[in-house]
Amino acid sequence: MGHHMFEYDATLTDAVFAYCRERLSMQPVPLDYGSLTHMPLADLDGLISPDGHDPEEILAFFKNELSQAVVSIDAPNFLAFIPNAPTKNSLLFDMVVACSGLNGTSWLESKGVVVAENQALAFLADLAGMPFGSGGAFVSGGSMGNLSGLTVGRDVGRALRPTVPPHEVRFAISSDAHSSIGKALHVLGIEALLVTPDDHRLTREHLAAALDADPHPESVVGVVATAGTTNAGIVDDIEGIGSYAREHGLWFHVDGAYGGAALFSPTHRHLLEGIRHADSFVVDPHKWLFAPLDCAALIYRNPTVARKILAQQASYLDVLHTGDDEHYEWNPSDFAIHLSRRARGLPFWYSLVTNGTRSYETAVQAAIDLAEHTALMIEKRDYVELVRPVSLSIVLFRRRGWTAEQYEEWSHQLLRDQIAFVTPTKWEGETVARFAFLHPDTAEELVAQILDTMRD
Numbered sequence: 001m002g003h004h005m006f007e008y009d010a011t012l013t014d015a016v017f018a019y020c021r022e023r024l025s026m027q028p029v030p031l032d033y034g035s036l037t038h039m040p041l042a043d044l045d046g047l048i049s050p051d052g053h054d055p056e057e058i059l060a061f062f063k064n065e066l067s068q069a070v071v072s073i074d075a076p077n078f079l080a081f082i083p084n085a086p087t088k089n090s091l092l093f094d095m096v097v098a099c100s101g102l103n104g105t106s107w108l109e110s111k112g113v114v115v116a117e118n119q120a121l122a123f124l125a126d127l128a129g130m131p132f133g134s135g136g137a138f139v140s141g142g143s144m145g146n147l148s149g150l151t152v153g154r155d156v157g158r159a160l161r162p163t164v165p166p167h168e169v170r171f172a173i174s175s176d177a178h179s180s181i182g183k184a185l186h187v188l189g190i191e192a193l194l195v196t197p198d199d200h201r202l203t204r205e206h207l208a209a210a211l212d213a214d215p216h217p218e219s220v221v222g223v224v225a226t227a228g229t230t231n232a233g234i235v236d237d238i239e240g241i242g243s244y245a246r247e248h249g250l251w252f253h254v255d256g257a258y259g260g261a262a263l264f265s266p267t268h269r270h271l272l273e274g275i276r277h278a279d280s281f282v283v284d285p286h287k288w289l290f291a292p293l294d295c296a297a298l299i300y301r302n303p304t305v306a307r308k309i310l311a312q313q314a315s316y317l318d319v320l321h322t323g324d325d326e327h328y329e330w331n332p333s334d335f336a337i338h339l340s341r342r343a344r345g346l347p348f349w350y351s352l353v354t355n356g357t358r359s360y361e362t363a364v365q366a367a368i369d370l371a372e373h374t375a376l377m378i379e380k381r382d383y384v385e386l387v388r389p390v391s392l393s394i395v396l397f398r399r400r401g402w403t404a405e406q407y408e409e410w411s412h413q414l415l416r417d418q419i420a421f422v423t424p425t426k427w428e429g430e431t432v433a434r435f436a437f438l439h440p441d442t443a444e445e446l447v448a449q450i451l452d453t454m455r456d
């Protein structure tokens, strides 16, 4: 007899599968109440005990209490922050991955995982115009992708500039770069050359002017461009910045965590053409490529350089680096600051392969079309106005005359009424309203309904 924790329990399995089936069959997924829900912390008391509890009872507690105190990020009326809208196929395959004992760390353990994940990475690299042979790994999120890419860029930059003291190398970044970029530089112990572009979009000219004006331009080893800022969807002048970086020997990192998905948009992919210059590029399938959390694609132009800098060395790991399949041998662990990893790229791979790329094009395009249509709906209503032109699938707008408190109250009321989850943001110091569209099932009628609630 084996240990009882490892025994198959058919009844519990049916109960868990029934719960999953119920979630999967919801169309649409309800928002639920998040922080508006009373959280019965006392009910957790004593749950961890020497003898354990009845699993079905705890499943019911999760279903009836804990899972209600969330805002379901995959609901089509979740329009705050950046939503996450996993396809049904990706969710189903995430369950397959969970039950399959896959370790996504190394070629030795899981080449069957690695070849499939790499197929998805190679597809994205090709879509971005990066050269054949580009590759990397799926990491937990854009933050980890940015940190890993900038680590490689820093070390390459140091090697290229032996006369610059190592702690003095810097990256040029826009003041509109995502906060994870600043955090990455903090972790790396290096400074930023902060460039503040007019109208929030970093261009080649801004970068060149900042370097010209700087007393130590030789210490700048790289530059970060954003393909779709999180707050406003703005796409930097990736082509101009990328070509400048090539000409001046700078590491070029493109943060497309959110907006990199616009590579699938027939009308907007031209904005992203400059990604072909990238030395490192990040796009999150767990944002606008419809995969479950947590999944970011990190792609290097020259994976060999990244491997040299990031691969972990240990005598017990030597066996990972001495296979016979040298030609293809690929350890995802070598390309980021991680070792053990879930095969988190597989749900995305399965969804992409089964749904086909055309479905991805129409689903990404739907969010862009809705954003543009929303701009027209806003123009038709005299009590609201756009704060700036729509960029990708993000709409910033103001309700004329409202205070920050009124936006807050409106946002809470929308959630209480389960109409939508929309949170205000700040733009140039002013509190404004923001829609982040992503789910292709978000309806125009819903947007009209939300705008109508602002009338009074």
Ligand SMILES: *Cc1c(COP(=O)(O)O)cnc(C)c1O
Residues within 6 Å of the ligand: 082, 140, 141, 142, 143, 144, 178, 180, 226, 228, 229, 230, 255, 256, 257, 258, 259, 284, 296
């Ligand atoms: C979301 C986002 C990030 C961070 O990605 P995570 O997956 O949340 O870690 C970085 N950059 C941009 C532009 C983003 O939108």
